[in-house]
Each structure stands twice: as structure tokens, then as C-alpha cells.
Amino acid sequence: MSEHEEEKQVIVNEVQGQGESVFVCTANRDFAAYAQEELRRLFGSVKSSVLSDREVLLVKLNTTEEEAVRQIVDSRPIFLRHIQPVHFEREGENAGELLAEAASFVLGSGKLGAGVKVALQVRKSADADSDSSSQLKEWLEELLRSSEAEFVAAGADWIVSIYLTGSALYAGISRPENNLSDWSGGAVRFRREEGQLSRAKFKLLEAEREFGLDFSAYRSAVDIGAAPGGWTSLLLERGLRVTAVDPAKLHPSLLKLPNLTYIRKNAGEIKFRDNEFDLLVCDMSWSPKLMVQLVTGLLHALSPGGTAIITIKLMHKKPMALIKEVIASFEDSRLQVQRAKQLFHNREEITLYMIKY
Ligand SMILES: C[S@@+](CC[C@H](N)C(=O)[O-])C[C@H]1O[C@@H](n2cnc3c(N)ncnc32)[C@H](O)[C@@H]1O
Structure with a gap:
């Protein structure tokens, strides 16, 4: 020495x-x-x-x-x-x-x-x-x-x-x-772009990086709880066809984009064909129980091998137990959890990365 x-x-x-x-x-x-x-x-x-x-x-x-x-x-x-x-x-x-x-x-x-x-x-x-x-x-x-x-x-x-x-x-x-x-x-920092529609966009950007994904490799995405449109805009920028679902208004700048389908409804009221999408994203900021019900009801539209990125709102004081419960419900619905992570851009929530089998 x-x-x-x-x-x-x-x-x-x-x-x-x-x-x-x-x-x-x-x-x-x-x-x-x-x-x-x-x-x-x-x-x-x-x-x-x-x-x-x-x-x-x-x-x-x-x-x-x-x-x-x-x-x-x-x-x-x-x-x-x-x-x-x-x-x-x-x-x-x-x-x-x-x-x-x-x-x-x-x-x-x-x-x-x-x-x-x-x-x-x-x-x-x-x-x-x-x-x-x-x-x-x-x-x-x-x-x-x-x-x-x-x-x-x-x-x-x-x-x-x-x-x-x-x-x-x-x-x-x-x-x-x-x-x-x-x-x-x-502390992952992204530069805020001019005209960026929401801070929420950073969450999906960080998820892409943290989970080693490349959204441009996907074809067709559904974004549940899409307004005002940060996540939808990122997926459109990556070249995907995007179906955005939200009863609230999407930002007008998105509406003219050719790869966007906007369904201005509650996600509980809509029907999709089987295997329509290879990516499902959901940032509903809702009660986790209701979010799980809603997402599992739409899972037939995600093709086997498809990816789901979902935020879970941490509602009460026992996040560990809540996360375990949500993961168990998704695993019962053929979603295999790859990662669960509180991203730097998550607030009172975490993000799940799952694959449908
Ligand atoms: C946190 S914001 C989403 C922000 C979005 N990811 C972005 O990047 O701009 C949550 C959205 O979920 C929507 N939402 C809540 N419940 C819903 C439901 N049952 N069906 C569809 N959208 C819903 C709300 O209207 C709200 O616009």
C-alpha cells in the first residue's frame, strides 16, 4: 500500500x-x-x-x-x-x-x-x-x-x-x-421547452430514461387521462399514433396533429378492439382502486408483449401496502411488473412499468 x-x-x-x-x-x-x-x-x-x-x-x-x-x-x-x-x-x-x-x-x-x-x-x-x-x-x-x-x-x-x-x-x-x-x-433535470403543455411531460420522459425504454420503437399508444396533453405530445413527437382519452380538454395545439385521435370521454365509457395498442399509458391522478378497475377493463386492447406505464397516486399513509395491493391486482390481470419507482418528477405518486403477457 x-x-x-x-x-x-x-x-x-x-x-x-x-x-x-x-x-x-x-x-x-x-x-x-x-x-x-x-x-x-x-x-x-x-x-x-x-x-x-x-x-x-x-x-x-x-x-x-x-x-x-x-x-x-x-x-x-x-x-x-x-x-x-x-x-x-x-x-x-x-x-x-x-x-x-x-x-x-x-x-x-x-x-x-x-x-x-x-x-x-x-x-x-x-x-x-x-x-x-x-x-x-x-x-x-x-x-x-x-x-x-x-x-x-x-x-x-x-x-x-x-x-x-x-x-x-x-x-x-x-x-x-x-x-x-x-x-x-x-435529481433528473430536463430543460423546459417553449410551449410545453404540462410539467407532467417530464414524468414520462424520466420514465423512458429510467426504465431504459425507447418510445419511438412503439407503434400505437392509448393515453388514459391525457389532458392537457404532455404525455400525448411526447408520444406524438416519438412518432406514435396516439389515442388520447379524457373528458377534459386537450390543448388546442395538439388537435390538428394527424396521428392523434381524441376521445373526449370518461375512460369507463369507451370500447376498444382487442390488441389495438402496443403501449398503454395512464396518469389519471385518481383513486388507485378505481384506476386499477378502469385500466384492467381496457387491457384487452393492449397486445401481448405490450408495455404499460402507469402512475399510482399514493392516497393514504401506508404506501408500501397500497403499492403491493395494486401490483397484485395488475399481476392477476396478466400485467407483469418490471419496475416500480418513485421518479424524481413524481409528487405524491410512483410510476409502474409493466409488460402484458
Ligand atoms: C394529472 S392529469 C394528466 C396529465 C397528463 N398526463 C399530461 O401530461 O398532460 C389527470 C387527467 O386525468 C383525467 N381523468 C380523471 N379521471 C378520468 C377518467 N375516468 N377517464 C379519463 N380521464 C380521466 C382528468 O380529467 C385529468 O385531465
């Missing part, structure tokens, strides 16, 4: 005892308790403290980092959106000093070097009395310049993650695939 590596090992061992690991874990606002519950189901006892109210936790596990990451990534959590390991931790209030110490730790790790692609991801809690995250990131880049690494936003070999609070800094270095998301804190 080189002197640098020995020094790094000492620091890592200060934070992570033998056979232990420490992570900053992030969920959507108000859902950290469910992310914590997912960790508890995986690891039994989980020691955690809150870094930012209801969304960011510092979690200590009695498992090595490698094993913890393997188990978390394999379990495909619904609510746990992002993890970043903690290899370096310093208490203090002076952001500048803390960042300089973290930078020397990162330089000492020996991971950064000429030609190595590195993404710097800096976040802070509301109580951190310091410059903005983007200013801190610029500063960190300056401090790490001597490494000759190439600083990138995407496609990194390593991610250097920093989380700053009012009283401490937590830093870690990890492979992008080990963080659950390669976006800082799992």
Missing part, C-alpha cells in the same frame, strides 16, 4: 469501521421514511440521522460498502432515489475550510489523474450557511485542478460527491452505477 493509500485507508476507517459503511441517502421530499424502511427491510437494523428534513439521511450500515451497494442496487428500491458513499467526514461550519480538506482527501485517494473523467456533485442542506451549490462546485473544481482530471457532467469514470450541512461535510468517491442515479442526488 502506498503512503497515500494508507493515509486514505486511515480516513476511511475513521468514517466506516471494519465491516461497516456510511451513505448519504436521498428520497423525494417527504418520502425519506419509506426509503429508510426499504433499507431496514434489506439490512435489518439501520442507524440513521436526518441531514435535510424529510429527504436526505445519513445512514450507517453493518455491512461493507461493496456488499451494501450490491444489495441496494439489486433490490431496485422504489423510494430510495440516490446513494453516495461517505469516505470522508469533517465537522465544522466554515464551508471553505471543509471543502479544502475534502479536496485534499480526494487528491490523496489517487483516483483522479490525467484523462480520468470525473463528475463533481455538490449539494448542501438548507441550514448550510455558504455559497450556492454551483459556486461550491466551481471552487472544488479549482481545488482539484492539479489532478489533471477531466471534469464532466455525464459519462464520468468517477463521481466525487459532497454533501454540506451547517455543521459538517461528507464526501465520497464512487462509480456512477453504484449511486442508483448518476444525477446529483438523483
Whole structure:
């Protein structure tokens, strides 16, 4: 072991005892308790403290980092959106000093070097009395310049993650695939387009990316609860024929598009032919029980092998039980769940990706 590596090992061992690991874990606002519950189901006892109210936790596990990451990534959590390991931790209030110490730790790790692609991801809690995250990131880049690494936003070999609070800094270095998301804190950002019909469009864009789908490979979609038309517009842009169903008004800009059929009705009142569609999407924002009834009544119109993307509104205080119930009902109706995920753009809901068999 080189002197640098020995020094790094000492620091890592200060934070992570033998056979232990420490992570900053992030969920959507108000859902950290469910992310914590997912960790508890995986690891039994989980020691955690809150870094930012209801969304960011510092979690200590009695498992090595490698094993913890393997188990978390394999379990495909619904609510746990992002993890970043903690290899370096310093208490203090002076952001500048803390960042300089973290930078020397990162330089000492020996991971950064000429030609190595590195993404710097800096976040802070509301109580951190310091410059903005983007200013801190610029500063960190300056401090790490001597490494000759190439600083990138995407496609990194390593991610250097920093989380700053009012009283401490937590830093870690990890492979992008080990963080659950390669976006800082799992916050997937899309640029808002001019004339974009709804924020809801981001949910379907994120689902496409998160679930590794390519909507342009589909032929014909039905969008249940389509108004004002964000999801419909995305599917039309991808070149699909789209049947949009909603008693509410679709945005007038869509109505003239040749690949759109608009049925201005309650989805419970309509009839489709068997196997008419190879994609069914539904973002009804409705009672999950009624949504399941309505969607299963229309499933004959989805061809075998077809895909369904559906948001489930989390109505009451027991989302885990609700999700289990909804998944069981869909599985009884020949929909096989591929993924269930609270996307960054989901609010009080999660998104299901299913395939009909
Ligand atoms: C959250 S909005 C959908 C937003 C849409 N995904 C977008 O990107 O613009 C929910 C829509 O579901 C519609 N909806 C609710 N119940 C419905 C039903 N039974 N049949 C059809 N549409 C319904 C509502 O009228 C509302 O327009």
C-alpha cells in the first residue's frame, strides 16, 4: 500500500469501521421514511440521522460498502432515489475550510489523474450557511485542478460527491452505477421547452430514461387521462399514433396533429378492439382502486408483449401496502411488473412499468 493509500485507508476507517459503511441517502421530499424502511427491510437494523428534513439521511450500515451497494442496487428500491458513499467526514461550519480538506482527501485517494473523467456533485442542506451549490462546485473544481482530471457532467469514470450541512461535510468517491442515479442526488433535470403543455411531460420522459425504454420503437399508444396533453405530445413527437382519452380538454395545439385521435370521454365509457395498442399509458391522478378497475377493463386492447406505464397516486399513509395491493391486482390481470419507482418528477405518486403477457 502506498503512503497515500494508507493515509486514505486511515480516513476511511475513521468514517466506516471494519465491516461497516456510511451513505448519504436521498428520497423525494417527504418520502425519506419509506426509503429508510426499504433499507431496514434489506439490512435489518439501520442507524440513521436526518441531514435535510424529510429527504436526505445519513445512514450507517453493518455491512461493507461493496456488499451494501450490491444489495441496494439489486433490490431496485422504489423510494430510495440516490446513494453516495461517505469516505470522508469533517465537522465544522466554515464551508471553505471543509471543502479544502475534502479536496485534499480526494487528491490523496489517487483516483483522479490525467484523462480520468470525473463528475463533481455538490449539494448542501438548507441550514448550510455558504455559497450556492454551483459556486461550491466551481471552487472544488479549482481545488482539484492539479489532478489533471477531466471534469464532466455525464459519462464520468468517477463521481466525487459532497454533501454540506451547517455543521459538517461528507464526501465520497464512487462509480456512477453504484449511486442508483448518476444525477446529483438523483435529481433528473430536463430543460423546459417553449410551449410545453404540462410539467407532467417530464414524468414520462424520466420514465423512458429510467426504465431504459425507447418510445419511438412503439407503434400505437392509448393515453388514459391525457389532458392537457404532455404525455400525448411526447408520444406524438416519438412518432406514435396516439389515442388520447379524457373528458377534459386537450390543448388546442395538439388537435390538428394527424396521428392523434381524441376521445373526449370518461375512460369507463369507451370500447376498444382487442390488441389495438402496443403501449398503454395512464396518469389519471385518481383513486388507485378505481384506476386499477378502469385500466384492467381496457387491457384487452393492449397486445401481448405490450408495455404499460402507469402512475399510482399514493392516497393514504401506508404506501408500501397500497403499492403491493395494486401490483397484485395488475399481476392477476396478466400485467407483469418490471419496475416500480418513485421518479424524481413524481409528487405524491410512483410510476409502474409493466409488460402484458
Ligand atoms: C394529472 S392529469 C394528466 C396529465 C397528463 N398526463 C399530461 O401530461 O398532460 C389527470 C387527467 O386525468 C383525467 N381523468 C380523471 N379521471 C378520468 C377518467 N375516468 N377517464 C379519463 N380521464 C380521466 C382528468 O380529467 C385529468 O385531465
